[in-house]
Amino acid sequence: MKIFGLTLFITIFFSSFSNAQFIVNLTVNSSSDTVKTCINQNITFVASATYNGSVITGVNYLWDFDDTEKISDIDLVTVQHSFNRRKGFRVRVIAEYNGESTYDILPVEIGLIADFSETKTDISDTLTGICPGEEFTLMASAKKSSWEGSFLNNFVELFPYELENPYTYSSPIDHKEFQFTDVLNSATDIESIGLKIEHENLSNLQIKLVCPNQSEIILKDFGGEAKYMGEPVLDDNGIEGTPYWYYWTNTPEFSTMNNESANYETLPTGNYLSENDFSNLVGCPLNGEWTIEVTDNVATDNGFIWEWSLDFVESILPENFTYQNNYLISSGTWSGFGVNGTNSSDGTAKVESPMIPGVYPYTYLINDNFGCFTSTNISANVERANFSVKKDGTAFTGIEMTSEIGDKLSFEDSTSWAAETMWDFGDDSEYQTTKNIEAYYYFDKGYYRTLMKATSAKGCVDYDTAYIVIAAIDSVTMFTDKNFIITPNGDGTNDFFTVFDGDSEYPGGKSLDSLTFTHKNSIDKDAANISEIKGRIFNRYGNTVCEWNTIEDALYGWDGTLNNNNSRYVADGLYFYVVVIRIKKDEKERVESYKGAIYVLKNNR
Numbered sequence: 001m002k003i004f005g006l007t008l009f010i011t012i013f014f015s016s017f018s019n020a021q022f023i024v025n026l027t028v029n030s031s032s033d034t035v036k037t038c039i040n041q042n043i044t045f046v047a048s049a050t051y052n053g054s055v056i057t058g059v060n061y062l063w064d065f066d067d068t069e070k071i072s073d074i075d076l077v078t079v080q081h082s083f084n085r086r087k088g089f090r091v092r093v094i095a096e097y098n099g100e101s102t103y104d105i106l107p108v109e110i111g112l113i114a115d116f117s118e119t120k121t122d123i124s125d126t127l128t129g130i131c132p133g134e135e136f137t138l139m140a141s142a143k144k145s146s147w148e149g150s151f152l153n154n155f156v157e158l159f160p161y162e163l164e165n166p167y168t169y170s171s172p173i174d175h176k177e178f179q180f181t182d183v184l185n186s187a188t189d190i191e192s193i194g195l196k197i198e199h200e201n202l203s204n205l206q207i208k209l210v211c212p213n214q215s216e217i218i219l220k221d222f223g224g225e226a227k228y229m230g231e232p233v234l235d236d237n238g239i240e241g242t243p244y245w246y247y248w249t250n251t252p253e254f255s256t257m258n259n260e261s262a263n264y265e266t267l268p269t270g271n272y273l274s275e276n277d278f279s280n281l282v283g284c285p286l287n288g289e290w291t292i293e294v295t296d297n298v299a300t301d302n303g304f305i306w307e308w309s310l311d312f313v314e315s316i317l318p319e320n321f322t323y324q325n326n327y328l329i330s331s332g333t334w335s336g337f338g339v340n341g342t343n344s345s346d347g348t349a350k351v352e353s354p355m356i357p358g359v360y361p362y363t364y365l366i367n368d369n370f371g372c373f374t375s376t377n378i379s380a381n382v383e384r385a386n387f388s389v390k391k392d393g394t395a396f397t398g399i400e401m402t403s404e405i406g407d408k409l410s411f412e413d414s415t416s417w418a419a420e421t422m423w424d425f426g427d428d429s430e431y432q433t434t435k436n437i438e439a440y441y442y443f444d445k446g447y448y449r450t451l452m453k454a455t456s457a458k459g460c461v462d463y464d465t466a467y468i469v470i471a472a473i474d475s476v477t478m479f480t481d482k483n484f485i486i487t488p489n490g491d492g493t494n495d496f497f498t499v500f501d502g503d504s505e506y507p508g509g510k511s512l513d514s515l516t517f518t519h520k521n522s523i524d525k526d527a528a529n530i531s532e533i534k535g536r537i538f539n540r541y542g543n544t545v546c547e548w549n550t551i552e553d554a555l556y557g558w559d560g561t562l563n564n565n566n567s568r569y570v571a572d573g574l575y576f577y578v579v580v581i582r583i584k585k586d587e588k589e590r591v592e593s594y595k596g597a598i599y600v601l602k603n604n605r
Contacts, residue, residue, distance in 0.1 A: 024049045024059075024095035026104035035091075035108040036323075038372035042082045043108070049095045062094040066108075066176070086112045088149050088321050090176035105176050105287070111372030112325045115143035119364055119376050124457075128416040129383030131460035132355045136380065138334050140347030140364045142327040149321035151177060153311050154194075155292075160240045160304040163199065163296040172289035173310050175212075177318045182286040184211070187278035188250055191311035192271070193219060195292065198230030198243045199303030202261055205229075206295045209281070209310075212288025217276035219248045222297060224258030228266040232303055240304040244269040250278060286316070325368040336362035357384050385415045385454035385462035402469040405542060405578055408593055409468070411450065412436045418454035425450050426468075438591065446470055471542070483597040488560030488569060497598050498557035499535070499579055500527055531589075532582035537575055537598065545570055554579075560600055572600050 027046045028035055037043055049059045062072040065081050066089040083089060087110060094103040118141035123130055130136060155171045163169060184190070193209055207220040231242035244267070246257070252271040254260045261267060292308045333342045334349040337360050342349045347364070354360060360382060365375040389396045390410040391403060403409060413421045413435045423432040425439055426448040448468045455461050487494045533554045537546040545562055548554040562568045575598045582591050 111370040112145040116376035129381040134460035154309040164302040169294040178286040194309040196306040201301040204298040211284030225261035332366035419457040420455040422453040496557040535579040
C-alpha cells in the first residue's frame with residue numbers, strides 16, 4: 001500500500017534496443033508496488049531515467065493515466081493526477097531517448113463504495129411516512145466491495161468506420177496487464193486475430209498486425225479476386241451493409257483470403273491462413289500497443305469496419321487485476337436531524353423524528369481499509385395525520401367545507417402510518433374507530449369541528465381537523481325524494497306525517513311487523529328490519545321543529561306541533577325532513593338517508 005515517506009523503484013531492462021541499459025523508474029511516495037488511494041485525491045508520480053547507470057536529462061516522457069488523459073514533454077519527471085472513477089488503473093510512463101524507448105507501469109487502486117444494500121431504517125416498507133416526533137432507528141450495513149478488471153482483447157468503434165478513400169485504418173489494443181518482461185514466445189501463443197468488416201472488393205485491401213516493437217505480419221495482402229467481404233451496400237453513399245467476422249488462426253479451415261476469393265462471390269466468415277506466419281511476431285513484448293492496419297488502395301470501392309480482436313491462448317494470460325475494500329462498522333457515523341450518536345458496535349442510531357412534516361435525509365459515513373470515506377443516504381418522510389372529506393365522490397378542499405342538512409359525507413383516513421383511527425364529529429355523537437367512515441349530517445345547521453386522531457403502531461399520535469358548515473337545506477334540492485302534505489286540523493285525515501305505511505294515517509301503536517317503510521327507493525320495505533332511525537323536521541331557516549331519535553318517536557310521526565307537544569301548531573307553509581335509517585338483514589348492515597318536503601295546510605282548523 002502506498003504510504004508517504006518512502007520511494008519505490010521499479011526497473012525494467014530492454015537489452016534488445018542496444019548493448020546500453022536504458023531504464024525508467026515510476027515511483028510515488030510509497031512502500032509498495034501498488035497505489036491505494038481515494039477518488040479525486042491528487043497523487044504525485046515521479047519518473048527517473050538512467051542510461052548505463054547514470055541519471056540522464058533530455059528524455060521525453062509520455063504519461064498515460066489509463067483514463068483517456070495523456071501528457072508528454074521533455075524532462076516531465078513529476079506529474080500530479082487524480083482519478084474521478086472508483087476502479088483500478090494502470091499508469092504507464094514511456095521514456096524516449098536517443099531513438100530508444102522503455103516504460104514502467106504502476107497499478108493504482110481507487111477506494112470503492114461499500115455495499116450499502118442493507119442500510120435502512122426500522123420503518124416498515126409498507127409505510128410512506130412516519131408520525132411527527134416518532135422515534136425510529138437507523139441501521140447501517142457496509143459490506144465489502146470488489147473491483148475486477150477484464151482482460152482487453154478487442155477494440156470496438158463507436159460507429160462503423162468507413163473506408164472510402166485510399167487510406168490506412170489503424171486502431172490499437174493497448175496491453176498493460178502482463179509482466180514487464182513478458183514476450184510472445186511462440187506463434188501458438190496467439191489464439192486468433194479477428195476483424196469485423198464489410199467491403200465491396202477484397203482485392204483492394206491489405207490487412208496487417210503490428211506488435212509493440214513494430215514487428216508486423218501481413219494477414220491479407222493486396223490482390224485476389226474482386227469479391228465481397230460481408231454484405232456491402234453497393235455504391236453505398238455512406239450506408240453500411242452487413243459485416244462478417246473474419247479470423248486468422250494457427251489452425252485455419254480456409255487458405256489465404258486471396259486464394260479463397262477465387263471460390264466465392266462473398267468470402268464466408270471463418271478462420272483463414274495468414275499471408276505471413278505468426279512466428280514473425282515471436283519476441284514481441286506482450287505489453288504495449290498491438291495495432292491492426294487496414295489499407296484500401298482504391299477510392300471507388302469502399303466498406304466499413306466495426307471491430308477487431310486479438311486473443312492469446314489462455315496459458316499465457318495474466319491474472320485479472322482485482323482488489324477489494326473492507327469497512328469497519330466502528331468507524332461509521334450517522335448524521336442528520338435528531339441523530340444522537342452512533343452505536344460503534346452495530347452501526348445503529350436512535351432518531352426522534354422532526355415535528356415539522358417533510359423529507360429528512362440521513363447520511364452514513366464510513367472509512368475503508370484505504371483510509372477513504374464512503375457514504376450512503378437514506379431518508380425519512382415525516383407526515384402529518386390527514387383525512388379527506390367527500391360528498392357524492394367529490395373531495396372538498398381546504399379545512400372548511402359547506403354542506404346541507406341530510407347530506408352524506410365520506411371521511412377517509414389517508415394517513416399511511418395510522419394503525420388506529422378515531423373520529424369525533426363534533427355533534428356529541430359517540431366516537432367512531434373505523435378508518436374510513438360515512439356520516440349523515442341530519443342535525444341542525446351550524447359549525448361543526450371534525451377531529452381525527454391517528455395513532456401509529458409505536459403509539460405516536462397526531463391529529464387532523466376539518467370544519468363542516470351545515471347550512472339550511474335549499475328548497476330546490478328537497479324535491480328529489482318523496483314529498484308530503486299534511487292537514488293537522490283534527491279531522492282524522494292527513495293529520496300526521498309518518499315515514500311508515502306509505503300514507504298519513506297515524507301508525508302509532510302498530511307492530512313494526514305490520515309496517516313498511518314509506519320511501520319507494522328504500523332497499524328493503526320491511527320495517528321490522530330497521531334497527532335504528534333518526535330524523536329531524538325543520539323550517540326553511542334550518543330551525544328544528546321536531547326530531548326523532550328512536551323507532552318509537554318515528555312511529556308517532558309528526559302531528560304538526562312543535563316537538564309533538566300537541567298544543568302549539570306550526571304555521572302553514574313548507575317544512576323539510578331528513579331521515580336516516582340503519583337496516584340489518586341476513587347479517588348485513590347498511591345505512592340509508594332520505595330527505596324531502598312537507599307542506600303544512602291546516603285548512604281552517
